[in-house]
Amino acid sequence: MRAVGLIVEYNPFHNGHAHHLKASKEAAKADVVIAVMSGNFLQRGEPALVSKWYRTRMALLNGVDIVIELPYRFAVQKAETFANGAVSILDAVGCESLCFGSESGDLSAFYQTIDFLEGQQTRFDDHIKRFIDTGVSYPKAVSLSFRQLPDSERYLDLAKPNNILGFQYIKAINQQKSSIKALTVPRKNADYHDENFASETIASATSIRKAIFSNEDGKSEIDQYVPEPTNQLLQQYLHENQAFHQWENYWSFLQFRLIHSSPEELREIYEVEEGLEHRLLSAALVSNNFQEFMKKIKTKRYTWTRLQRLCVHILTNTKKAEMDGNSEKASYLRLLGMTTIGKAYLNKRKKEFSLPLVSKLSSFKEKEILLDVKAARVYSLVIPNQLKNEMIKQEYKQPPILVE
Incomplete structure (x- = not known):
């Protein structure tokens, strides 16, 4: 069975992703599509709109066959580190190719x-x-x-975001001496950061999230831009959890972490450097919300994305000692979900995998995975108490989702 790998966030899965998935499978002449997907916090330093389990189900219902989590220490990182972790996972599961979308398409x-x-x-x-x-x-x-x-x-x-990521994917393949063949398909219609709808069927995830947060039900404006399974799962998540996740929901927790930390404690947090701890503390004391806080700490030296990632690390209390000095490659494969085709691929190939396949955390003792657990606990803070406990338990007990 020939497998093509995708590196994704699906925040949420939309028609542009469906186009990329179909084009990738055709370009690779693949039987199986394997997606390495960020967990509950994303590369740009944001909480995912809905949990990784819901986004896994979206992926499986829309044509992906296997979803493997990109660990926190790679997911909430600059493009080079993000790419190294994801490529190492695709290599470990035997993908013949990696197909990414790019502005270039060449x-x-x-x-x-x-x-x-x-x-x-x-x-x-x-x-x-x-x-x-x-x-x-x-x-x-x-x-x-x-x-x-x-x-x-x-x-x-190299000013274009998807070109940058694609560039780093190919560099990672070369550096890791992987046999993966790189493929690219051009992005269709919407630019990565577009905040407004620019076509009748294709929109960026950014514009879709903006529409969701500006509407009471998050549904009416996005119907034509997302597949029906995505729409249904978004509505189900909103009904069950009473809110989608965004930074403003976490502001009080971030502010608490900041104002109860000393400059010395903040300096231990990953990516806090060059005296940033003083700027962070000063801004936290006088800001009323996350947007206001970000505008106060923003300088031309630090991108908005870099500062958001830093805020995630403060929120999750992720220290330099936990992130620095680690290998550029993943050390485990966290299986989030599969289809029957994906299950057949795993049954046939998993003995050949170069990393351990983790289907349930309660049976796995790798120290590194504790970062993912901590991120999941923090992510759950903004949902109702009775559901919060279930989400935390889910991190340990949830078996991989199977879509038949």
């Missing part, structure tokens, strides 16, 4: 750009350091530095 452009940068590495690094010294963020410094290189306009546009 795979050769990625390889040409990687070769080009390898030949310009010293000059490129010098430019990055110079721009960072002027006070700009690292991603901005990378983008500006790339433009400083001779003939850079002939290569990939």
Whole structure:
């Protein structure tokens, strides 16, 4: 059985994802689609709209065959670390290919750009350091530095978010000496960060979430942009949990963590550096909500995304010692769900996997997985008490979801 891998967040699963899934399966001539999916907190430093279990079910009902969780220590990270963890998982489960969406849609452009940068590495690094010294963020410094290189306009546009991720996926494949073949399909219609609907059927996850939070029932405006299983599961989640997850729901918990921490304690938190702890504490004392807090701590040196990730680590009390010095590869495979086709693939291939397959946490003792457990507990804080306890128990006892 030939497997194609996808690296996803599905926040939520929409028509653009359905197009990517179908195009990936066709491009790879695959029998099985395996998705590595972020857990309850995401790469841009946000809580997922609905839990990872609901997003797993969305994925399975919309055509994915196996869903494996991307561990917290890779999921809430910069693009390079995110890519390394996800690629290591796809390699461990025997994927022949990885297919990603990109603004470029031209795979050769990625390889040409990687070769080009390898030949310009010293000059490129010098430019990055110079721009960072002027006070700009690292991603901005990378983008500006790339433009400083001779003939850079002939290569990939590394200012585009999906091009950046695709670039890091291919770098990870090369660095890990994986046999995975990279494939790319062009993103269709909606840009990654579009906040408004730009077509009749395809919209970005950002614009869909914006519509959901601006409507009482979160349904009417998004019907044409998401498959029916997604719509049904969103409504079910809202009915059961009384709210979708967003940063404002967690503001009181984040503020409590901040104002009850000393600068020394904050400096132990992952990604708190360069005196940021003082700025965080000052802003926490005078902010009334998360948006207000973010605007107070934002500087041109730190991107909004970087600061949101930092806030997630403060919220989950994730310390440098827990994240630094770990391997660039995952150490386990947390199985969240499968279809009957996916189950057949696992039965046939799991003995060949290079990492242990975890189907239930209660039977697994890996220390690293405690970060995922802690993230799940924090994620559950904003739902009603009787359901909160169930969500926490679910993290230990929930068997993989099976969609037949």
